[in-house]
Amino acid sequence: MGQCLRYQMHWEDLEEYQALTFLTRNEILCIHDSFLKLCPPGKYYKEATLTVDQVSSLPALRVNPFRDRICRVFSHNNVFSFEDVLGMASVFSEQACPSLKIEYAFRIYDFNENGFIDEEDLQRIILRLLNSDDMSEDLLTDLTSHVLNESDLDNDNMLSFSEFEHAMAKSPDFMNSFRIHFWGC
């Protein structure tokens, strides 16, 4: 378990991160501390990167069925820099605005990354959610068709971003459930 060079974060950097993300001071410092513990030794925190596996095995993401998608959406070139981690924490923080969360939720749920959530994506989402091996074909198709019935307004068997946005704006649980408390802060 290596440690980065222990530099205190500059006050200006802290202020800048506060202005550019939805995180509070305490949360940023917390994430900074934990990042320093995990990153490889001998590097300045702004240059160090974490692998996708390291981030996937964080306690906050360890049991999340969508952790691979989250890592893919927020990482660049399959690694996480400190700012990537901050960006991820900012989107999942409590103070983030709904439009930002909906945007990233759409990217996370778009498994085949074609800009739409189509039936294949929906089936994969449902399989991940239910996490069971004995899934009848009927149940899957039933659920998929119900979801599309509710939110696919132009009947093209796919959810575009505006349809997804419209559905999530009506959803009462979305803001509450799309939150992660990173590192116990």
Next chain:
Amino acid sequence: MTSAPEPGIPAPGGKAGRRRQLPERVSGGLSGARGAVMSESSISALPPGRPSRQPFIHQESLSLDSSCFSSPPVNFLQELPSYRSIARKRTTILSRDKQSGTLLKPTDSYNFQLEGELTEDLDSQSIRKYALNISEKRRLRDIQETQMKYLSEWDQWKRYSSKSWKRFIEKAREMTTHLELWREDIRSIEGKFGTGIQSYFSFLRFLVLLNLVIFLIIFMVVLLPVLLTRYKITNSSFILIPSQDVDIQCTVYPISSSGLIYFYSYVIDLLSGTGFLEDTYLFYGHYTIDGVKFQNFTYDLPLAYLLSTIAYLALSLVWIVKRSVEGFKINLIRSEEHFQSYCNKVFAGWDFCITNRSMADLKHSSLRYELRADLEEERIRQKIAERTSEETIRIYSLRLFLNCIVLAVLAACFYAIYKATIFSQEHMKKEIDKMVFGENLLILYLPSIVITLANFITPIIFAKIIHYEDYSPGFEIRLTILRCVFMRLATICVLVFTLGSKITSCDNYLCELCGYNQKLYPCWETQVGQEMYKLMIFDLIIILAVTLFVDFPRKILVTYCSSWKLFQCWGEQEFAIPDNVLGIVYGQTICWIGAFFSPLLPAIATLKFIIIFYVKEISLLYTCRPSPRQFRASNSNFFFLLVLLIGLCLAIIPLTISMARIPSSKACGPFTNFNTTWEVVPKTVSTFPNSLQTLVYGITSEAFAVPFFMIICLIMFYFIALAGAHKRVVVQLREQLNLESRDKRYLIQKLTEAQRDLRNRLD
């Protein structure tokens, strides 16, 4: 996804008008062909409403003519101007392709035009809301700041001040989150048990705050002047006006003398509010003061007492409604067909804040259960819709019969409570010191015991009855809960009305002397206060006892004697949210009713809820396992506040009757000089200047009330009509969207075919 616009398709522009050009130009020529294709396809037979959705695996079997209704190639859709302008709005000037996420150079005239449009939007959106990573946001902010130089001084100052104001608000909000009570506890509960149970604890925290604020109001308005005068902190004195036109018998208030008292009577007094507790600040009877004379003004204590009651009821109502507006808005937006939205469950079904492996497994299984239950419910609802008329008649008559049984059960419980209250009141007046300790307490607490027993038995009966009524599962749960809620809260009302009837009846004829039974109840408000106090204390004792003597032993038995089949079947306790919520709403209703008769009751309620919070938290963490059927947080919040609102309405009824109808005691309390409690208000109004008086009388007369009511009705009908019209427009727009999408798919199909032909011809 390509970044350069393809020839033939207009460049993505910011103005909405440009987006619609393509369909308009082309659709005119093709509309005839479209009509021809429509008539051939099998899907044209569908009604124009919602076309039934066929599962995607069947689409290959559709005929070639209707293949234009299958999903068009996605990359074609990504080139459409509508898609690109929405994508641009989401990520502003950068493309979604992360690999080449470089900022386009500002020297490019096309991009400069984009940025020019962008700065108009930058004012409204703060930079955090952009879906970009931090380095990109930094560059955007630099652009923003360079743009600022071109603005006038006034605009610069405006933007600077709005930014500093926003920063100040955020800092203040950050400070207040630190003050939030029990933040860490509730977060850890959320992580371990999910958001359903967490919403119960948040609700409990809300009630603690509400009671604290109610107590502060009462303290400021009623207690503070009395305390200041009594302990000579300010130079003020009490005004005591002897009552006129009242029989001397009505003002006799025998306070029990302190002679040789056994120790156990202290305990009894503490538990029932009699004896040494009766003439303390705890009860109404202590405040026999008509005013407090300060140096500059006279403080009208009776008016203040009444206004504090009205104030705390109004505050509770406003706060609850404000908190429930969120849930209510969402319930309104949801269309009526969907009892529970599948979208909500699939996309927002997973609690991202779960960190525990076992909790995650539980969440998976609860989602499986929920989704299967919803599909099952759908099937049952379809079955219900297909009922024949004779089946319907049979079901409805059965339901009528079962509802009569429910009413009979309720009536039986109410009668039992009535009888118990009368018995308890009669025997309390006899020489209670001469009775044995246990018998004493039993008689004092008899109404509470009967209420608690009724509240244990009736849910079981209701759960059995509802099986035969053949409702859909979701509706069953709601109806059972509603019945239990009504049962619980109505029992308090029955108790209070029984007391009221006892107070106003003197040996089976109306009391003419003082208006109430002054022999048995010289100070009836204090007696009612004592009953409420007893209910509250007993409630707390029962909750503690159940946790200590049922939950913990159960857990120990199940853990250590798991070899016994009986204990294995019984299993660990599950945290039953509806029962717990009803328990605390019951406690809060008692507090609301009792705060008028016992000003310190809200403080006791605050302490009680704090104790309950810790007890329930410990019980949850050590003895409960999470139930496989999870409550959804959004539904829970609305449900809790709805039940609380029902409790508030049921609490207001006895209060208004006792304030307006029953004459106030002449022997004690601030209202000795008034006929009823409410009379303070007309007497105060008559001291106003004449113009104000006529205004007040005008507003409260029928000449004002009836037109006002009619205008309110008209406004309500207008809004109902407006909502109906909007609904129709929404349906029409959805249909139109449907048809536009069909057009789009057809055109894309035609275009791909044309391109294919061209390519074939060129090869």
